[in-house]
Amino acid sequence: MDYRDTPQEAEFRASLRQWLTENIPVGWDKIEDPEAAAQMRRAWHRTLYQAGYVGMSWPVEYGGRGLSAAYDAILNEEAGNLNAPSLPSVGYMGRAVYTYGSEEQKKHFLPTLLSGEAQWCQGFSEPEAGSDLASLRTTARLDGDHYVVNGQKMWTSGGQYADWCLLLARTDSDVPKHKGISCFLVSMKEPGVTVRPIIIASGEAETCEVFWDEVRIPVSQRLGEPGEGWRIAMTTVAYERGPADIGFIASYRRTLARVERLAAERGLLDQPETRKQLARAYVRGEVLRLNCVEQLAARVSGQQPGPEGSVAKLLWADAEQSLQHLAMDILGADELTGTESGWLSSYFTSRPVSVYGGSAQIQKNIIARMLGLPR
Amino acid sequence: MHALLSDEQRMLKEVAGQIAGSSGLENPGDLATRDRAAAWQALAQAGLLALRMRDEDGRPAGSGVEVAVVAEALGAGLVPVPYLGSAVLATELLVLAGADEEAGELADGVSRAGVLLDRRLSGLARLPGGGPWYGWDVDGAAEALALVDSPEGPRVARVPLDTGFAQVDGADLTRATARRDAPLDPARLRTVGRPLEAGDLARWEALALAAICADTVGVMRAAVTRAVDYAKERVQYGVPIGSFQAVQHLCAEAYVNAEAAASATNYAAWAVDELEPEEALLAARTAKAHCASVAREVTETVMQVFGGIGQTYEHIAHVHTRRALMNRQLFGDEGTQLLRIADVRLTGE
Numbered sequence: 001m002d003y004r005d006t007p008q009e010a011e012f013r014a015s016l017r018q019w020l021t022e023n024i025p026v027g028w029d030k031i032e033d034p035e036a037a038a039q040m041r042r043a044w045h046r047t048l049y050q051a052g053y054v055g056m057s058w059p060v061e062y063g064g065r066g067l068s069a070a071y072d073a074i075l076n077e078e079a080g081n082l083n084a085p086s087l088p089s090v091g092y093m094g095r096a097v098y099t100y101g102s103e104e105q106k107k108h109f110l111p112t113l114l115s116g117e118a119q120w121c122q123g124f125s126e127p128e129a130g131s132d133l134a135s136l137r138t139t140a141r142l143d144g145d146h147y148v149v150n151g152q153k154m155w156t157s158g159g160q161y162a163d164w165c166l167l168l169a170r171t172d173s174d175v176p177k178h179k180g181i182s183c184f185l186v187s188m189k190e191p192g193v194t195v196r197p198i199i200i201a202s203g204e205a206e207t208c209e210v211f212w213d214e215v216r217i218p219v220s221q222r223l224g225e226p227g228e229g230w231r232i233a234m235t236t237v238a239y240e241r242g243p244a245d246i247g248f249i250a251s252y253r254r255t256l257a258r259v260e261r262l263a264a265e266r267g268l269l270d271q272p273e274t275r276k277q278l279a280r281a282y283v284r285g286e287v288l289r290l291n292c293v294e295q296l297a298a299r300v301s302g303q304q305p306g307p308e309g310s311v312a313k314l315l316w317a318d319a320e321q322s323l324q325h326l327a328m329d330i331l332g333a334d335e336l337t338g339t340e341s342g343w344l345s346s347y348f349t350s351r352p353v354s355v356y357g358g359s360a361q362i363q364k365n366i367i368a369r370m371l372g373l374p375r
Numbered sequence: 376m377h378a379l380l381s382d383e384q385r386m387l388k389e390v391a392g393q394i395a396g397s398s399g400l401e402n403p404g405d406l407a408t409r410d411r412a413a414a415w416q417a418l419a420q421a422g423l424l425a426l427r428m429r430d431e432d433g434r435p436a437g438s439g440v441e442v443a444v445v446a447e448a449l450g451a452g453l454v455p456v457p458y459l460g461s462a463v464l465a466t467e468l469l470v471l472a473g474a475d476e477e478a479g480e481l482a483d484g485v486s487r488a489g490v491l492l493d494r495r496l497s498g499l500a501r502l503p504g505g506g507p508w509y510g511w512d513v514d515g516a517a518e519a520l521a522l523v524d525s526p527e528g529p530r531v532a533r534v535p536l537d538t539g540f541a542q543v544d545g546a547d548l549t550r551a552t553a554r555r556d557a558p559l560d561p562a563r564l565r566t567v568g569r570p571l572e573a574g575d576l577a578r579w580e581a582l583a584l585a586a587i588c589a590d591t592v593g594v595m596r597a598a599v600t601r602a603v604d605y606a607k608e609r610v611q612y613g614v615p616i617g618s619f620q621a622v623q624h625l626c627a628e629a630y631v632n633a634e635a636a637a638s639a640t641n642y643a644a645w646a647v648d649e650l651e652p653e654e655a656l657l658a659a660r661t662a663k664a665h666c667a668s669v670a671r672e673v674t675e676t677v678m679q680v681f682g683g684i685g686q687t688y689e690h691i692a693h694v695h696t697r698r699a700l701m702n703r704q705l706f707g708d709e710g711t712q713l714l715r716i717a718d719v720r721l722t723g724e
Contacts, residue, residue, distance in 0.1 A: 001440050002645070003378055004649075070376055260720075260721065275713070275714060276710060276717065279664070279713035279714070280713055283664045286661045287639045287665050290638040290641070291634070293642075294378045294638050297376065301379060311635070315631065363627075364623065364628065365620070365623065367627035368617075368624070371603045371630060373617040374615050375618060
């Protein structure tokens with residue numbers, strides 16, 4: 001057992017750190033206009049790609065570097081430590097394409113997905129299919145050499161800026177619900193695709209709903225076999241919850257440091273209760289980090305991602321939400337009167353952490369299955 | 376980075392698990408019948424009491440990770456032997472003081488020693504000072520180790536348990552505690568080895584905390600496994616109770632808390648011998664704060680899943696709870712750890 005970097009990892013970390021200090025776009029976190037922010041993220045994606053930092057753990061044949069997931073984790077950690085913009089999350093959608101795609105699809109889609117020339121979103125959830133994703137109602141009807149898609153998707157993050165969508169739709173309603181779903185690679189520019197932002201409780205447009213009205217997709221853009229959509233979706237979400245994507249840990253640490261400063265500014269650091277609460281927040285962050293580090297080590301040693309991702313997801317939601325509670329308790333009226341701007345928005349942004357990517361209750365169901373408890 | 380047990384460490388885990396399996400408790404009645412001497416002998420023969428003895432380069436035979444592997448197995452089995460007290464805490468203290476001969480006797484399993492704790496069980500007794508004191512994990516031990524202040528620094532003192540101590544009817548049924556109210560005259564105690572430095576004491580405390588955390592993780596994991604097994608078999612309303620989501624979520628929450636505790640503990644155990652003493656101590660306090668905050672909840676949840684039968688004295692559930700409650704308090708509960716963490720983080724002390 002060793003929690004230190006290997007010599008290769010240490011060397012990679014050092015050169016990465018150097019690169020980041022030289023390449024993080026100056027003032028990126030002051031950009032307020034959403035369009036400008038989206039443009040910045042695209043440019044950041046290209047910069048990372050050109051330096052070889054996107055898809056490092058992908059197989060070499062698909063444009064990756066064949067490195068272990070530890071390198072993705074180091075990238076996440078250092079980017080977070082140095083306050084870089086969020087990293088592009090190509091990993092899990094790319095994995096769906098290179099695991100289930102035809103050679104032609106891989107050649108066509110993977111290079112631009114990696115480079116950031118094409119931005120992707122994920123069309124899974126629906127108004128009537130949230131936790132019960134398999135009951136989705138969006139249909140794809142075969143019509144000659146095309147599928148025709150009708151329906152509505154929700155929680156399509158980044159939908160307003162995406163060029164392509166990894167879409168789940170029902171192609172067969174005569175079989176059990178998990179078996180009638182297929183997966184598609186669809187252009188968001190097709191006629192019949194309408195994107196509307198969803199304003200979440202914080203007042204910000206965090207995600208989108210997407211309407212599909214007679215959208216035509218060539219059969220060649222179906223990913224995998226008809227009816228294989230559920231399996232593809234499950235692979236994808238397992239990696240979406242993956243421990244290598246631990247950027248949230250660095251962001252948690254930054255937020256904790258800000259909360260500690262708030263407490264200091266308000267002269268609360270001599271209060272034992274506040275000191276305990278701040279230490280508890282530190283402990284939660286460490287426990288989460290160390291749990292992710294172990295899962296990552298298991299992944300690097302060849303284990304497929306499994307239900308243990310649900311443990312990290314529950315710890316993360318609890319840590320993030322507890323930290324916002326602490327900030328609220330420290331700020332008191334100042335958070336509610338707008339004297340300290342941004343914190344109320346952060347609070348409401350922490351609430352969906354226990355909903356998206358599988359709600360806390362669904363994660364507990366997954367763990368119960370893993371423990372072998374009966375249905 | 377490789378945050379997983381090595382092949383050798385996995386083998387050690389298996390050996391420790393076998394010993395724990397043959398000498399652990401299935402129900403409280405086993406406390407009267409288990410051959411504790413045989414269990415101690417088995418641990419000695421496997422070399423598990425000698426993990427903290429140093430080689431010629433000053434390296435321990437087993438790092439904090441190996442100690443944690445053994446401690447977790449013995450905690451999981453609720454094994455009623457003084458492994459933590461004698462083989463970890465007392466042995467390490469003697470080794471750090473350079474009292475190799477005395478440490479060797481403990482490591483061979485020939486003699487046993489416990490540790491003398493303050494009245495809050497929050498740390499080693501520092502003499503002179505007022506009691507009462509508690510000799511902890513003193514089953515079969517002739518003495519408990521304490522610290523005596525001297526001009527050169529704290530020294531390790533051997534406090535004989537045969538006079539002035541009374542066995543305590545304490546919470547933990549698996550490890551013995553003895554109380555002393557009568558004053559202790561430091562001048563009449565035998566000290567051993569050289570004075571300890573601050574770094575030694577910090578590293579010793581880190582080891583103590585990490586080992587207690589590992590024991591706690593073992594207690595919690597085994598308790599959760601028992602509850603889950605029961606939930607699969609216990610039938611009410613014609614179905615196993617484990618098919619009810621309310622019960623499933625109780626089990627899942629307990630599992631998450633125990634696994635998170637394990638993650639923090641593994642790192643703390645590794646840090647004992649690999650990081651600077653103050654960093655190792657911060658990692659250990661972090662693990663202890665989390666373990667202490669979840670140990671009661673997890674073992675209570677297990678009693679809840681067992682329902683009525685889980686509230687009875689004949690059932691094993693409360694033995695887990697009792698050992699967990701003791702572990703929470705030893706060397707500082709959650710609040711104590713959090714305040715110390717705050718000292719490091721907020722004031723840089």
